[in-house]
Amino acid sequence: MKVYIGVPRGFCAGVVRAIDVVDLALEKYGAPVYVKHQIVHNPYVVESLEEKGARTVEDVDEIPEGATVVFSAHGSPPEDFAKAAKRNLHVIDATCPLVTKVHNEARKYDGDGRKLILVGHRGHQEVKGTMGQTPMALLDDREGIELPDWDPETPIAVITQTTLSVDDTSRSIDEIERRFSDVIVRNDLCYATTNRQATVKALCKLVDLVLVIGAPNSSNCNRLRDVAEANGVTAYLINGPGELDGSWFEGVTKVGITSGASTPESLVQDVIKALDAEEVLPIEGAEEDVSFVLPKELR
């Protein structure tokens, strides 16, 4: 069996920064450091930080008064910051700067008098954080394209969750532009999402099966699997080698492997090892040299 491995894959700059924030907060302030929501959507990352003294909680109210808390990379609504202030918590915000940019856009266009439509997936942590910034309608393409019942001449601004499918999002935006005449569209899909999906498309031209390594609650990992399937290749999303199933490989001679923005590279290497491939060939895509500065208290 030949394995083709996607490049770029794995950690993005926002995930690297968020993990660094928890590590450095533990070093500087000592354990425990609370983390509101999984710091990034990967159980191995979460467990390894918890072994060092991080404690993941879902609600700010679970955190003892005066404690240090890191807010996750996905972004948080203002009400979480208000709750934290009431409990006198020391908040370190690990929101990815590319998500903060979307929050800023939402407030700007709201201030300009435009109505906002967020293209995103209901219930995802990033969507909760963005929807808390200002009033907006949500368009979730998994529920069909249901647009708000506004006058077609209403000035609109469209913002998006950063980790959606490039192709599905562009279809949703086309529908919005067909319905409304005055629309500003922001391209908020981040570089990591765009590049990893392009890599999957390139893999699909070469392989019979795609394995995406990552967690089932990771939006960007799920989209990588969706992109492979939309390109006609069977794909599975697995956490690691323990979830491989021999029956998937019957008649398969070429396997593509890639990973989402929150997946540690060690898991990818473990899967490659478990497949015992005769050859491992990298498929080169876009070069990435993005990095983000740390929050000022940890610089």
Ligand code: SF4
């Ligand atoms: S996937 Fe994109 S938006 Fe999300 S943390 Fe990574 S760089 Fe930031």
